[in-house]
Amino acid sequence: MPPESLTNEAIAERLTSTALKSLKKGTIKKKNLIYLELNGCSGNIISLLNGQNPDFEYTLNSMVDLKFCNSLMAAEGERAIEKLIKAMDEEYILAVEGAVALKNNGLYNIIGNWQGKPLTGLQAAQMLGEKASHIFAVGACATHGGVSAAKPNPSQSVGLQQVLPNKKMIKLPGCPVHPDWFLGTLAHLLLYGEPETDNLDRPLMFYSTLIHDRCPRRPFFDRGIFAEKLGEKTCLFKLGCRGPVTRVDCPTRQWNGHVNWPIGDNTPCIGCAQFGFPDAMAPFISYDTTRVVKNE
Amino acid sequence: MNNIEMIRMQINYLVTQARHDIYTLSTLSDTSMKPQILQRLWDALSTIHFLSDWLANQAKTSSHNLSSQPSIPGLSGALYQSQIPPITPLPTPPISQSNQRTFTIGELATFTGKNGRPAYVAVNGIVYDVTNNRAWAAATHFGLIAGKDYTQEFASCHAGQQSILAALPVVGRLV
Numbered sequence: 001m002p003p004e005s006l007t008n009e010a011i012a013e014r015l016t017s018t019a020l021k022s023l024k025k026g027t028i029k030k031k032n033l034i035y036l037e038l039n040g041c042s043g044n045i046i047s048l049l050n051g052q053n054p055d056f057e058y059t060l061n062s063m064v065d066l067k068f069c070n071s072l073m074a075a076e077g078e079r080a081i082e083k084l085i086k087a088m089d090e091e092y093i094l095a096v097e098g099a100v101a102l103k104n105n106g107l108y109n110i111i112g113n114w115q116g117k118p119l120t121g122l123q124a125a126q127m128l129g130e131k132a133s134h135i136f137a138v139g140a141c142a143t144h145g146g147v148s149a150a151k152p153n154p155s156q157s158v159g160l161q162q163v164l165p166n167k168k169m170i171k172l173p174g175c176p177v178h179p180d181w182f183l184g185t186l187a188h189l190l191l192y193g194e195p196e197t198d199n200l201d202r203p204l205m206f207y208s209t210l211i212h213d214r215c216p217r218r219p220f221f222d223r224g225i226f227a228e229k230l231g232e233k234t235c236l237f238k239l240g241c242r243g244p245v246t247r248v249d250c251p252t253r254q255w256n257g258h259v260n261w262p263i264g265d266n267t268p269c270i271g272c273a274q275f276g277f278p279d280a281m282a283p284f285i286s287y288d289t290t291r292v293v294k295n296e
Numbered sequence: 297m298n299n300i301e302m303i304r305m306q307i308n309y310l311v312t313q314a315r316h317d318i319y320t321l322s323t324l325s326d327t328s329m330k331p332q333i334l335q336r337l338w339d340a341l342s343t344i345h346f347l348s349d350w351l352a353n354q355a356k357t358s359s360h361n362l363s364s365q366p367s368i369p370g371l372s373g374a375l376y377q378s379q380i381p382p383i384t385p386l387p388t389p390p391i392s393q394s395n396q397r398t399f400t401i402g403e404l405a406t407f408t409g410k411n412g413r414p415a416y417v418a419v420n421g422i423v424y425d426v427t428n429n430r431a432w433a434a435a436t437h438f439g440l441i442a443g444k445d446y447t448q449e450f451a452s453c454h455a456g457q458q459s460i461l462a463a464l465p466v467v468g469r470l471v
Binding site for chain 1 (some may be wrong): 435
């Protein structure tokens with residue numbers, strides 16, 4: 001048998017456990033992390049909290065020093081923003097989830113008050129982004145606008161890169177991001193530096209293969225056997241499955257503690273880890289392609 | 297030999313191959329071969345999964361109809377060969393010159409891929425069939441719907457990537 005597990009989850013697990021061991025031994029140093037939540041649903045931090053044993057907050061705090069996180073920190077109000085401003089005095093890694101709202105100079109997304117004035121997501125993204133040693137755009141909204149920027153986009157939301165055009169960043173699309181994609185990339189950064197990325201700045205170790213190429217229902221596609229309605233066990237392509245255009249490792253990684261994933265539960269892939277989601281991935285489900293409607 | 301017996305033989309063959317691949321992986325010193333062997337293992341497992349589902353369906357329906365068993369598409373030829381060919385996507389249908397019909401933009405608009413109709417799109421005056429193209433699930437592609445001329449869109453997104461068009465079956469010309 002191969003000496004080490006070759007599964008996808010094993011890769012992320014190996015990375016995080018190696019990072020934790022190296023930190024304990026002192027061969028690598030802990031870095032500060034600022035986790036900023038901007039215009040979005042906080043789905044990514046919720047997904048991350050759903051991580052494995054030991055729980056996410058423990059993993060995160062033992063791998064890095066979490067200096068600021070809208071959802072996880074105990075401080076509130078101006079005292080929380082004070083911590084955020086203070087964290088900028090030292091070197092830090094910046095992780096941003098949510099889009100940047102541009103409407104009314106950013107006033108559609110206020111993350112707190114600083115010196116009596118509202119601090120907008122736009123200000124925070126630019127201020128923190130300029131000084132960060134490394135930047136992670138976490139989830140669909142941060143990487144390309146995502147759901148926050150879906151039509152008609154009343155807040156004029158954009159992806160993080162648009163307000164930091166000259167900064168290099170690692171993009172982790174997904175709605176939400178899988179805990180492994182974030183923790184694995186973070187561990188890689190601590191251990192070996194920035195991971196290898198594709199031309200869209202996505203780490204190759206998680207985003208290199210198409211869902212379609214690893215789909216357990218691929219033999220049905222190859223033989224032209226398509227499901228006509230949800231619940232059928234054959235290929236969901238004619239219902240609008242976006243697996244053929246979505247590059248990420250869901251079929252082998254799986255969700256909720258590596259239990260299952262959308263196609264495993266009989267629903268088509270909606271392409272949430274693809275740039276352009278959700279508008280460009282619509283319609284998510286289509287019932288009129290294979291079915292022949294009478295009198296038409 | 298009936299169909300079920302042949303499926304069993306195929307599954308046995310795939311299991312033997314998978315065992316051998318696992319053994320090879322465990323003794324492998326040249327890691328360059330690893331991705332290929334893993335891919336073959338994956339394909340073998342996928343096919344076993346497909347065949348077992350098919351067998352389960354047969355078992356379900358056999359109580360109703362024992363005499364006639366429909367043949368399984370794309371497999372019967374492979375069963376008699378000593379080497380199981382890798383799974384490949386269905387070949388695109390050959391382009392027959394007699395099929396070079398012409399379309400007006402109005403006619404093209406009816407080929408939306410809806411209600412069982414094929415999905416056609418036009419680029420640079422050529423009409424292509426995207427019905428079973430993997431990037432056109434539900435006859436849509438990144439917000440575009442079938443039945444239209446996408447010359448501009450193709451140029452703005454896939455400029456110079458003629459190989460994409462070369463892989464599509466041609467159904468006619470746009471006039």
